[in-house]
Amino acid sequence: MTALAQSMQPPRWTEAALRIAAIALVGAVWISSAIFGAYILAYYGGAIPAGTLEQWNATLPALYEAHTPVASFGMGLHFFAGATLLLLGPVQLIAQVRRQAPAVHRWIGRVYAFAAFAAGVGGLLFIALKGTVGGVMMTAAFAAYGALMVLASVQTVRHAMARRIDIHRAWAIRLFALAIGSWLYRIGYGLFFAINGSDDPGHTADFSGWFDYVMDWAFFVPPLIVAELFIRARRSQASTAGRMGATLTLGLGAAFIASATFFFTLFGWGPAILMRFGAA
Secondary structure, three states: OHHHHHHHOOOHHHHHHHHHHHHHHHHHHHHHHHHHHHHHHHHHHOHHHHOOHHHHHHOOOOOOOOOOHHHHHHHHHHHHHHHHHHHHHHHHOOHHHHHHOHHHHHHHHHHHHHHHHHHHHHHHHHHHHHOOOOHHHHHHHHHHHHHHHHHHHHHHHHHHHOOOHHHHHHHHHHHHHHHOHHHHHHHHHHHHHHHHOOOOOOOOOOOOOHHHHHHHHHOOHHHHHHHHHHHHHOOOOOOHHHHHHHHHHHHHHHHHHHHHHHHHHHHHHHHHHHHHHHHO
């Protein structure tokens, strides 16, 4: 029976291929999200000492309004916690850090989970006080995203404290997939405008175009699906087809992110960061 079970397991090379694809994806995400995190701190954070908070409204209208300071605080909390997530998240996925520096992994994990919780709560606070510019669809999607962030952060910490390591890691992967949502949202719209221009009816001023409705959910649901594929492909009882499908998905994701990062850094994030530092 033991020999039969071993013969039914995927070949070892499928595990190695999956690991390489995962490393490539995490590396591409880390570089891209680090640049985007720096952009958030420079563009949105830099607007605070500069007294130009109206700049927040360039991406989504009414993010900052002087007569709603509590909602603006919630959005600011969401921004800065999100930047922390983008910068620290990939570190938590590095196996060498977990094995060789477990104390570092635990402390970064605490900061990361708290930042995820704060980002979710900040976004939910803003939605509760002001709603969203995109109406019911955007409000429902963004509220679901914030609630999932809170849930995943709590579950990640809860299972780690209970020493249920496999379950903890699965929730940590889901949390990472959610944490890169704001970055994917910006990439999605950036590519849409680059391909279709700013006058395409898929996007409207009140975010009620067909592409707006797609992006309400596309910035966090597909990453969660990819995360679940990876979680299941890592298990010993995974099928060869399942592992290869997950490997191909991760590899294509890494290639897409690398090319998109080059484009956005060259034409968007990089100039904004340099302009802020130059102004300082």
